[in-house]
Amino acid sequence: MSDLTVDVAVVGAGPAGLAAAVAAAEAGAVVAVVDAGTQTGGQFWRHRPETGDADPDGHGHHDWNTFLDLRRRFRAGIAAGRVHHLPGLQVWMASKNDVDGFTLRTTRTVVGGEGVTPTVHAARLVLCPGGYDRQLPVPGWDLPGVMAAGGIQAFIKANGALPGKRFVVAGTGPFLLPVAANIAEAGGEVLAVLESSSLSKWFPHWKAAASVPGKALEGAEYAGIFARHRIPYKTRSIVTAVSGTDRVQTVSWAKADADGRAIPGTGGRYEDVDVIGFGWGFTPQMELPLSFGVQTRLDADGSLVAVVDERQESSVPGLFLAGEVTGVGGAVLAVLEGKAAGTAAADASAVVLPADVLPAKEAARRDRHRRFAQAMHQAHPVPHAWQEWLTPETLVCRCEEVPVSEVTQARSTLGAEDSRSLKSFTRVGMGWCQGRVCGFAGSCLGAGPGEPAAAASLASAAKRPLAVPVPISELASLND
Amino acid sequence: MSSVDRDVRFTFDGRELAAEPGQTVGAALVTNGVTAWRGTRKEGRPRGLFCGIGVCFDCLVTVDGVANQRACLVELCEGMDVRGTLAGDETEETR
Ligand SMILES: Cc1cc2nc3c(=O)[nH]c(=O)nc-3n(C[C@H](O)[C@H](O)[C@H](O)COP(=O)(O)OP(=O)(O)OC[C@H]3O[C@@H](n4cnc5c(N)ncnc54)[C@H](O)[C@@H]3O)c2cc1C
Ligand code: FES
Numbered sequence: 243m244s245d246l247t248v249d250v251a252v253v254g255a256g257p258a259g260l261a262a263a264v265a266a267a268e269a270g271a272v273v274a275v276v277d278a279g280t281q282t283g284g285q286f287w288r289h290r291p292e293t294g295d296a297d298p299d300g301h302g303h304h305d306w307n308t309f310l311d312l313r314r315r316f317r318a319g320i321a322a323g324r325v326h327h328l329p330g331l332q333v334w335m336a337s338k339n340d341v342d343g344f345t346l347r348t349t350r351t352v353v354g355g356e357g358v359t360p361t362v363h364a365a366r367l368v369l370c371p372g373g374y375d376r377q378l379p380v381p382g383w384d385l386p387g388v389m390a391a392g393g394i395q396a397f398i399k400a401n402g403a404l405p406g407k408r409f410v411v412a413g414t415g416p417f418l419l420p421v422a423a424n425i426a427e428a429g430g431e432v433l434a435v436l437e438s439s440s441l442s443k444w445f446p447h448w449k450a451a452a453s454v455p456g457k458a459l460e461g462a463e464y465a466g467i468f469a470r471h472r473i474p475y476k477t478r479s480i481v482t483a484v485s486g487t488d489r490v491q492t493v494s495w496a497k498a499d500a501d502g503r504a505i506p507g508t509g510g511r512y513e514d515v516d517v518i519g520f521g522w523g524f525t526p527q528m529e530l531p532l533s534f535g536v537q538t539r540l541d542a543d544g545s546l547v548a549v550v551d552e553r554q555e556s557s558v559p560g561l562f563l564a565g566e567v568t569g570v571g572g573a574v575l576a577v578l579e580g581k582a583a584g585t586a587a588a589d590a591s592a593v594v595l596p597a598d599v600l601p602a603k604e605a606a607r608r609d610r611h612r613r614f615a616q617a618m619h620q621a622h623p624v625p626h627a628w629q630e631w632l633t634p635e636t637l638v639c640r641c642e643e644v645p646v647s648e649v650t651q652a653r654s655t656l657g658a659e660d661s662r663s664l665k666s667f668t669r670v671g672m673g674w675c676q677g678r679v680c681g682f683a684g685s686c687l688g689a690g691p692g693e694p695a696a697a698a699s700l701a702s703a704a705k706r707p708l709a710v711p712v713p714i715s716e717l718a719s720l721n722d
Numbered sequence: 723m724s725s726v727d728r729d730v731r732f733t734f735d736g737r738e739l740a741a742e743p744g745q746t747v748g749a750a751l752v753t754n755g756v757t758a759w760r761g762t763r764k765e766g767r768p769r770g771l772f773c774g775i776g777v778c779f780d781c782l783v784t785v786d787g788v789a790n791q792r793a794c795l796v797e798l799c800e801g802m803d804v805r806g807t808l809a810g811d812e813t814e815e816t817r
Pocket of ligand 2: 770771772775776778779780781782792794795
């Protein structure tokens with residue numbers, strides 16, 4: 243298969259992409275779904291290979307029945323010839339022209355396999371690429387055994403195993419809770435969950451929080467698991483350093499003041515730690531939306547996200563977005579947005595009204611989850627003073643091994659204040675990950691101590707000519 | 723898992739190891755106690771799994787002669803020849 247022409251192309255088969263594909267197909271469109279994963283589910287419903295267990299029971303998952311329902315309808319679409327599932331493929335370039343609409347170029351996620359990878363042409367496009375854990379550098383974070391909190395979660399869900407025995411989970415946000423709970427339920431020891439924020443930060447937002455009762459139930463479930471496994475949950479607490487010779491051994495922590503500054507003489511150390519997981523919220527995967535020049539905004543969590551209307555349409559006609567790229571807000575919201583986007587994208591005449599893409603009840607639910615997400619972001623901010631944790635030797639860019647000292651020097655002596663000039667002076671963000679891991683921190687460091695990352699800097703950090711590294715042969719195919 | 727016959731056998735830098743079926747190469751290494759396999763280009767510092775989902779490229783590994791594969795994404799197969807760059811092999815970072 244080399245070319246496929248459809249009504250609607252969807253990128254991503256996570257909660258948003260699955261819901262979009264199902265909605266578009268059920269509205270009568272022919273749909274192609276390109277997903278980097280080998281099976282549907284995305285990050286939230288990542289599970290063991292279906293080749294080994296065709297019907298996993300969803301242990302450790304939330305809303306598993308929603309997934310099973312979407313997967314059943316997705317498969318029905320495949321059986322009816324209306325859905326083309328293209329798994330194990332990454333879109334490395336997406337473009338639009340007036341004649342053919344949208345074009346997606348793909349490459350294999352894992353090298354191997356026969357034949358050419360397909361190019362997808364579609365009249366309308368729904369991008370649901372999700373996001374990844376946001377990271378802040380801390381001394382020693384380049385040691386093996388330091389992982390993204392979501393990476394631990396993904397490890398457990400995909401492999402049915404643990405990446406170590408003794409864990410510390412740190413950062414901010416409610417997402418640290420399921421990570422610690424899943425570790426404990428899988429038999430690991432969680433020495434502590436270190437949350438930088440103070441839970442009193444939720445008080446001003448109690449209305450938004452109370453409007454999503456499901457979240458309170460989840461919270462109660464985690465409280466039970468934490469009590470059962472005696473997991474200490476320490477608020478206003480931060481990791482000050484990770485140390486060890488060739489892997490993590492010791493995690494040093496301290497109590498933090500209201501700005502997130504370590505309070506001298508507080509805290510302590512955890513020894514014989516196998517894995518420390520860090521999560522500072524999520525960074526939406528913006529390179530594909532940005533490659534179309536969509537209108538963006540800074541969200542309450544400081545992330546660059548895309549602006550959409552009630553039909554999930556971006557500022558580019560025919561381009562719809564759903565899930566984390568429109569604002570980090572969790573899987574329930576992603577499903578609702580995906581449904582709206584898929585329904586709207588199925589309509590060739592582009593006259594479908596907002597009221598027709600989502601029933602009033604679900605539209606209201608989408609609003610409540612968006613308000614909850616805003617409250618969550620405000621209650622769990624990136625600590626104002628996080629740059630004070632760093633030492634001159636702390637790496638900012640893990641790929642190119644650029645330390646803090648080089649970045650601050652480029653800022654003070656060369657006036658490099660945004661990710662683009664920092665990149666050219668220090669190589670921050672020039673490595674394999676193309677600034678995905680250090681893009682946020684680099685932009686903050688460019689802005690200066692205590693300053694938030696500027697939207698323009700985040701945008702240039704996330705602009706990647708190729709969404710993923712591709713083999714030369716794939717590039718050559720552009721001339722065909 | 724106890725039943726040895728259900729395990730998938732593979733080699734890492736020539737060493738014979740086994741892991742549960744359906745795991746990724748990265749998970750197979752980590753559950754065998756191998757926490758690092760890539761040496762960084764500048765300082766030769768050890769790296770292993772970090773993001774766990776294919777975003778950071780820290781976990782690059784050579785699988786059956788193909789360099790620069792993300793260990794967190796490649797599913798382990800029987801008889802795979804997995805090689806890291808910590809042992810001084812310089813196949814990495816040729817993009
Ligand atoms: C590692 C990780 C673990 C998480 N675990 C939890 C959890 O346990 N509980 C919780 O409440 N929330 C969790 N979250 C957050 C949760 O996953 C999101 O809220 C939710 O999945 C958002 O859904 P989505 O459809 O927007 O994106 P995702 O679920 O991220 O789906 C996006 C899909 O798009 C694919 N994709 C991206 N770019 C491309 C491309 N260029 N080409 C092809 N395919 C592409 C990805 O491979 C993925 O399958 C986690 C997030 C991460 C990053
Ligand atoms: S661990 Fe980040 S790409 Fe594999």
